[in-house]
Amino acid sequence: MVPTRPLSEVVSEFCGHALLLRMVRIHVVIGGVGRLVPLLVLLSALSSPLAAEDPSLIISRFQEYLRINTAQPKPNYRQAADFILAQASSIPLESKSFEFVDGKPVVILKWPGTNPRLPSVMLYSHTDVVPVEQSKWDHPAFGAHVDQEGRIFARGSQDMKCVGMQHLEAVRQLKRSGFEPVRTVYIVFSPDEEIGGHDGAGKLAESEVLREMNVGVVLDEGLASPNEKYRAFYGERSPWWLVIKATGAPGHGAKLYDNAAPENLFKSIETIWRFRTSQFDMVKAGLKAEGEVISVNMAFLKAGTPSPTGFVMNLQPSEAEAGFDVRVPPIADPVSLERRIAEEWAPISRNMTFELKQKIAVHDHHGKPIITATDSSNPWWALLEEGVRKANGLIGKPEIFPASTDCRYFRLLGLPAIGFSPMANTPILLHDHNEHLDKAEYLKGIKVFESIIKTYTSFVGDSSKESFRDEL
């Protein structure tokens, strides 16, 4: 069909680009009007640097990632890596996958800067998620269902597949807009954070691969904020996983006697709980933030003599133990905490022993807290705030992350690492049932990252403060 209007007018409506109009005229002369339809398709692709992308496509890519079941203890890392690599080639970005440990890929995407000598910006996320109790969810945890209010339900929607995809989408959009970063940007996807990150971030941090990336700053995960201000984290508490064990004489269930194992364990639990209350009270009173106190929570309680029908009921057991997840802030004194454990929580005088199954260092090898500076000695903090502000976002005061993240591996190298997941006005649902994130909030987060990436990669000031090599 020959169009009833001049071809140039149709095309002008379609993409509004003078250069392309000229190309149309040339092509029409060569190929005739019969080629109009494929030509328009071609034009729409060529004109994409100017067009904003359909949000439903952005959301469907997020859903696709959420639908990959990467729950511990059997994450499908292969499928996740394939998905990320396909995304990279569609942007396009250079990509490489490293298996420091077999079957646990670290995928690294690269957007080269115009000045590759400047330290790079690393946008970091983990690909694994925690397991789910599906029966307690209203929607399939790996279905990425969007409800009527626009909430996307999936394990990982907050922790932290949202952030990984936002990094990608922000770069995709910036590239489309024609933006050219001065600094190189790396987008890194790592395995195993939820089980300690030893085979992911741990291996990357000690590798030559990281040295060659010449990283100047790391952005990793933060937490959702129930109010309008985003949260940013400069440090985190160290997990100490404590098991205390009591022993005592066994005896008849009808006999009252001192120093039975359960009694000894209970005395410790009472002491530990008084300590827990004292810490929690400071948070409740608003004197300290959650990340600034030592938290202690019971993980398990174990005693009793098993029988085919349950437990032997008329026998007082000779052993009893309890496990605690203790979280130690970087400002706490780890030596006095360990003394407290030995002297008050598991004293030998009460036939008690203890073991720290996990004891992540609170201080670095100089005996200093493992934290990222938030003052003028670290330009990246103020630049983060600037990037958020330029995207019309609000950001709260620097915080200590209450749990643990892969940031610690990079901070230990002396690199500035900031925990930041742009989710405002969002309930904190990481590791919870019905984890979800609002569609609009997700899309807003992409804009925030675009602004941060622009601000970070355009910053060319004082690189003398950036090098971490002399720390090694």
Ligand SMILES: CSCC[C@H](NC=O)C(=O)O
């Ligand atoms: C021993 S590292 C454990 C890491 C884990 N990270 C997120 O939840 C955490 O429990 O904080």
Ligand SMILES: [Zn+2]
């Ligand atoms: Zn996480």
Ligand SMILES: [Zn+2]
């Ligand atoms: Zn987590």
